[in-house]
Amino acid sequence: MSLAIANSIDDVLTALAGGARPIAGGTDLVVGARQGKSPLPESLIAIDRVPALSTIEQTDGHVRIGAGVTHSRLMSDPLLVERYTGLADAAALIGSPSTRNVGTIGGNVMNASPAMDTGAPLMTLGAIAELRSVSHTRQLALSDLWTGPGQTSANPDELCVCIVIPQTPAYSGSAYVRLEYRRAMEIAVVGAAASVVLTEDGTIASGRLAMTAVAPTIVELVGASEAMTGMAAVDAADVIASLASDQAVPISDLRGSDRYRRHTIGVMAARALDAAARRAGGERIGVPVNRNLGIGAAR
Template sequence: MRRSRGLPRLRRSHLLLSRRPGRCRSPDRRGQGGEGGGGARLRHRPEPGRRRGTGRGRHRARHRDGAHGGHAIRGRPAAQSAPAGLQAADRRRRARDRDRVRRDPGGRRPARSQGRGRASHRADRGRDSQRDRPGLRGAGAAAAHDRPARLVRPARVTERAFATPTTLEDALAALEGDPHAAVVAGGTDLVVADRSGKRALPERIVAIHRVPGLDSMEEDGDGLRLGALVTHARIDGSPEIQARYRALADAAALVGSPATRHAGTIGGNVVNASPAIETGSPLLVFEAEIELQRVGGRRTVRYSDFVRGPGLTDCRPDELLTAVRLPGLPSGRSGSAYLRLEYRQAMEIAIVGAAALLVLDSTGRCTDARLALTAVAPTCIRAPEAEARLRGRIIDEAALADAAEASASAAKPIDDVRASADYRRAMTVVIARRALETAWRRALESTA
């Protein structure tokens, strides 16, 4: 340090420099006794790389530059390493327990008398952004252009007339006395429709689950007769159906959940008449018949004529579906299959479905072919052009592909929330070919 000539030398102790209260610690900067001197602060190291954790800090201990005020300034707590993940939602914390003891690291004394920097510890401090249970607020004044209030769904009628006949005669009499009564068996369609708001429960319900004989499964000549109360689980587990009517077993195994299959019945499934019904296409290829009874009469209707549209059947108000009859199969080696396209493996209905039945002679020539489609028309439909291309022909991969291409001409799909018409039409060819290939393979494995 240079001094002017003629001036005495001043010692450092003679200089009137302000000193910070050290609180028994060394100053913030090495060799500096006053505030603000000694040059610029040292910059901190760059932030650590992605997913490398917090920085390790300085590699050895020595004096560092600090904020004005020295050690009287309360510092922030050290950062903690955290695994990489999604960023938390901004200011969406849940309300905390106001009575618990809260930790306040470094907050035992204020920094430059500005307080603790936190809200007061009282019940209405308003710290967090979201209440644990938001309270109810009154509706504000409606704007001049506000949308008018919509009609509210009327309250459900909880009082119903519920009849549980124990004989078939009592059940038919209950239907004859009230044409607006609804029959319920498993209730998997009727109750679900009411809960979803699609169709309200009728004021009078006739439960037939106690009527004896409606849950029977028995031989009927060369065919099989299924009572209206036979569940999908019994159909899927029946060795007789697995051996002769495999497509129906395939469809029954896909209906709803295990609980639905053990409660839902074949009779209720048929009367519900959904365009995406799983058992519809198998019943078409097997040319099933529907038995209907009323007081003083009985009639049989082909399944193809029984379903007239979505939710519409040929069942009269005073009639009860008592059985589904499966005729015997044509002679020869036969195989059948039902496949569907769905977005999930369970609890789903078909986007597109197809059931196929092939009958072969000893040379592998097709003597009969039947193909039915699901969810591509108002009802399950047959594909006559595809069937005609297989009859009398030696079955191979080319023949099956040709018939599958022809099946698209029978499809009349629509756009809905589950799929577009173009997508359904394109997938019809794919699902039809898979069903035909599976039926062909099973026919080759079977014995006449």
């Protein structure tokens, strides 16, 4: 096995074109290999010290988050905590401090687990992934990127270089909550993210919801905005909860039965909506919502 350390995006793209696979923190790749899920690739290119992959940049109308930005930074970056709070909520729940110190947003997105925490909030915030190879750059909606558990539509020679999120409007807020059995080193039993924009009278102008661990990929709740527009968030909770339970297609596994997941995804969707709407209305709810509103595992 070989491992080279890249200093630039070009180094990485050349290596990928030659058949290497990228490694950042290794929190999925190396752990997966040690558990016997799949052996380490024959040729690895380390991307964790490419400066251009670890920037958070505000451009006209967007924020560009480098694929190498760690979860520790996602949960504490002032701009993300203020404007893209649902993403910070998710990052703060991942693994433990050591996982968050080396695990990255690009790794979480490209590993494509249906239980990934950053996926649902990214989807409600309208994020797209920017993929680059030696020959081209393309941008893909996350719904087009994720094709199944651990599967993406990216080609092997493409690197996810950044996640691009449109600027959030005034009177908007977002949140991510998850059902969990313990507070650290946990994977979502189910999870839900919400992002809402309020009108000046406090009713919902528009909103999006997405769900974790109830389908082969992270999925957006269809018809959510239409179902809640014009309502107060508190009145929309029941509608959103039943929509979520109706659209969930979960499996049964060690962490929960399909029936349990179908019920609890409704509860989580309603709580995500509540927290997002309260934030949109100016209430300061700290990151992560799970700890600050007493959702999930008890201390």
